[in-house]
Amino acid sequence: MLLIHPPIAKACEPPAGLALLAGVLRAHGQSCQVIDCNLEAQEHLIQAPAVSDDTWTRRAKKHASSNLETIRQPALYHTFSRYQRCVADLNRALNQSSQQAAMTLSNYTDSSFSCVRSDDLLAAVEHPEQSPFHDYFMNRLPQALEENAPQFIGISLNFMSQAVPTFAMIGLLKKIAPQVTIIVGGGLMTSWMRHPNWQNPFKSCIDHCVDGPGEAALLKLLGVHPQQNLTAPPDYSVLPLEHYWSPSPILPLATSRGCYWNRCTFCPERAEQNPYHPLTVSTIVEQLHHLCSEWQPGLVHLLDNAISPALINALMAQPLPAPWYGFARISKQLADPDYCRALRQSGCIMIKLGVESGDNQVLESMDKGVTVELTERVLNSLKLAGIATYVYLLFGTPTENLDAAEATRQFICRNHEAIGFLNLAIFNLPTNSPDAQRLDLRPFYQGDLSLYSDFDHPKGWNRGEVRRFIDKRIKKEPLIAEILRRDPPQFTSNHAAFFV
Template sequence: MLLIHPPAAKGCEPPAGIARLAGAIRGHGLPCTLLDANLEGQMFLLASPPQGADTWSLRAGRNLKDNLASLRSPKLYTNPSRYRRAVADVNRVLEQAGRSRNLSLTLANYQEQDLSPLRSADLLRTAENPGANIFFPYFATRLPALIAETRPALIGISLNYLSQAPVTFAMAGFLKKQYPGLPIVLGGGLVTSWLRNPAWRNPFAGLIDHCLAGPGEEALVRLMGADFSTAHQTPSYSGLPLADYLAPGLILPYAASSGCYWNKCLFCPEKAEGNPYLQIPPVTVLADIAALKAAVQPNRPALLHFLDNAVSPALMQALAAEPPGLDWYGFARITPLLADGAFCRSLRRSGCRLLKLGLESGDQSVLEAMNKGQDLALIEKVLQTLAEAGIATYIYLLFGTPSESLGEARRTMDFVVRHHAAITFLNLAVFNMPIGSPEAPFMARSEFYGGDLSLYTDFEHPKGWSRTKIRRFLDQEFKRHPDIARILQRDPPIFTSNHAAFFC
C-alpha cells in the first residue's frame, strides 16, 4: 500500500496519521510505503522559485538555502527576531510561487481564488483537470516513479485540513486517469468530519473508491485481503525524510488517545461528530515512545508532540513517574492535578516544556454555559502553578459563543491582563457552530461560507454579538492592550504552537 500525506500543511514534523496506519499495516506483515507529498511538494516549489521583482522577494530568494538550513538548526531559535525573518523570507518565496499561478500559497495554507474546498463540485472539477494544479509537475513525476517501484495494491490519501483538499483531489484525478484499476482510499480528520455529518451523501463515487471515517487501520488491512488483529501496533515512521522537516531537530508526533475524555463541552466538534474516547494504556504509551526513539535513529528526536485532544491525568502521572527522556508538549485539560505544585515540578522534570490549555473564556458564566467543567479560581491557580514550575502555557480563547456578549468578552480580556505574567502564548479564535451540534437546531441559522461540504453553520447570535463586532473588539481593544500585545508578539509566525516549545 502507498499512503500519502498531501500538500499543503506545516512541514515541521512527520505526518502522524499515515505513520499510525503504517504501523498497523506493517505489524500485520503487509508492505507499506509512506510519502510525505506535503514536505516534498513544498521543497519542489522552493527549488525553482519565480524571480521576484521587489527587494524583499529578491533577498528571500537569494537567502533561501541558508534560511532553510537555519530553520533546521537550534541556533536560530535562540534569536526570535532572526527566526521571524527567516520564516518570513522562506514563506515569501512560496507566496511568490503561488502568485505566479493566481493563488494564495504559504508554508501553512493553500487557497485558489475560484475554488472552494467546501464545494464538492469544485473539488471534482479540480480532479478533472489536475494539470492546472501548481503541484502537478511534482506529483505527475513522483507518483508514477513510486508506483512503478513499489507496485501498490491500494493508494490511501490522508486528508486532514481544508488546505489539503484541492491538491488531494488533483492527485486523485491524476491517479484515476493514469491508473484506473488502482483503488483510491480517502481518510483522515477532514474526511471523518464529512462522513459524520448527518446530511452526508457521497459525491465522489467514481473517483474515490473508499471513504473511511475514524481510525482506518482495520479497514485498510481488510482491503488488502488480510485478517485483522486488535493487538496494539506502534506507529512506524520508516521511509519518511526525518532529517528534512523545518524544525531544529526531529519533532516526534504521537497520539496516546483519540476523542476527548471530558466530551461534555457544548458545541465541541468531537461531541457533535460522536467520536468515542479511546485511550492507549500509559504503560504501552511509554513503551511506544521508547521504541520510536530507537527506531528513528540516527535522527535523535528534539521534541515529543502529544496529539491528544487532552493528555489524560493518568498519562501525565505516568510521564512524571517515568520520564520519557525527551522534552514534550501537548494539550491538557485544566484539572486540580495541575494546581499541585509538587506534581507540576515533577512534570517539568519529566520533560514537559509547554502545555496547551483550552481556557476559552475568562468569564465564569460563559464557562458554565459551555459546560467546560472548570471554574476561574482553579484556572488561576493552575496558571500560577505551571508558571512557578517553569512550564510554558499556550492559552486558547474562543469568542462569540451564544452565551457571550461584549461584557463577557471584556471580562476575558481583564482576566488575561491580570494573569499575563503566567501566559506565554495566546491563540484567539471566533466561534463556529458545528453543523452537527445538538444545539444548532435551536438557533436561527443560515448558510455558512456556502458549500455542501461545510462543517459549520452560521447562526443569529442571541445577544447580537456578531462576527463583525467580535473582530472589531479583538482588533481595536483586546490586541491593543500592551500586556496582551506582548504575549501575541511572542507567537512564532506561520508555525505557531508547532514551534512555540522551542522558545520556552
C-alpha cells in the same frame, strides 16, 4: 500499499497518522511505503521560479535553499527576529510560486476551487493541470508508481488546506494509473462522512472513503484479518524524520482518540460523537520510551485532545528522555505547585490549555467543568514550575456578550505573566452541534461540505462586532500584544516549545 500525505500542512513534523498506519500494516506483514508529498511539494515550490519580480521575492527565492537548511538548525531558534525573517522569506518564496492559489506555509486557498464545495473538488479532479503542484506531482507520482507498483494508494486528508491539492492529485492518479484503487481517509474525510447530510459525492473518483481510524479498514481492503491487535507502534522509518523544518526531530504521537471529557458544547469532537479510545497507559509509556530511544527526538508532541491524568501520572513515574508537550485539561491537580514541579521533571516543557473564556457563566454554559479561579491557579502553578503555557481563547460563543468578552480581556491582563503564548479565535458553530438546532443559522461558507456555520447571536454579539472587539480591545492592549508578538509565525504552537 502506498500512503500519501498531501499538501498543504505545516511541514515541521512527520504525519503521525501515516506512521501509525505503516506500523500496523507492516506488523501484519503488508508492504507499505509512505510519501510526504506535503514536505516535498512545498520544498519544490519554494525553490521554483517566482511569478513576481519584486525585491522581497527575489531575495526570498535567492535564499530559498539556504533558508530550508537554516530552519533545521538550532542556532536559528536562539534569535527570534532571525527566525521570523527566515519563516517570512520561506513563506514569500512559496506564495510567489503560483498565481493559482494563496499559499502559506500553513494554509492553501485556491482561486478557482472551493474546499467546501464538492462540485469544485470534482472540477479539481478534472483539471489537475491547474494545480500549483502539478509539476511536482507529474515528476513524483509516476516515479513512485514505478518504484512501488502499488495496488492501493491511501491518501490522508486531515485539513481543509489539503482538500483542493488532494483532489488535483487524485485527478492525476486517475489519468496515469487508472487501475490503482484510491482510498481517502483522515480527519477531514471523517468529519465529512459523519455529517448528517453526507451523501458521498466522490464516488466517481475515490474508490473507498474511510470514516475514522484507518487501520482496520485498510487491512480489510487488503484481505487481511486483523488478528494481531491494532496497537502496533508507529513506524517512523518510512518518513524522513531528520528532514522536517524543526531544529531537532519532533516525534508526534496520539495516545488516544476522542476526548475523555467530551462535554464541551462547542466542540466538534462531541458534535461528531467520536468515542473516547485511549491506548492502555502501560502500552503508551512503553511505546514512547521505545520510540525515543530509537529516534532520539528533540521534542515529543502528544497529539491527544486532552492528555489523560493517568498518562500524566505514568510519565511522572517514568519520565521521557526527551522534552514533551500537549493539550491537558485544567484540573485541580494542575493547580498544585508540587504536582506541576513533578510534571516538569517528567520532561513536560509546555502545556496547551483550552481556557476559552475569562467569564464563569460562559464557562458553565459551555460545560467546560472549570472556573476562572481554578484556571488562574493552574496558570500560576505551571509558571512557578517552569512549564510554558499556550492558551486558547474563544470569542463570540452563544452565551458570550460584550461584558463577558471584557472579562476575558481582563483575565488575560491579570495573568499575562503566566501566559506564554496566546491563540485568539472567533467561534465557529459546528453545524451538527446541539446549539445549531436552536440557533438561527447564517452560513458563511457557501458549500455542501461546510462543517461550520455563522448564526444570529441571541445577545446580538455577532461576528463583526466580535472581530472588532478582538482587533481594538484585545490585540491593541499592550500586555496582550506583548504575548502575541511571541507567537512563532506560521508554525505557532508547533514551534513554540523551541522558544521556551
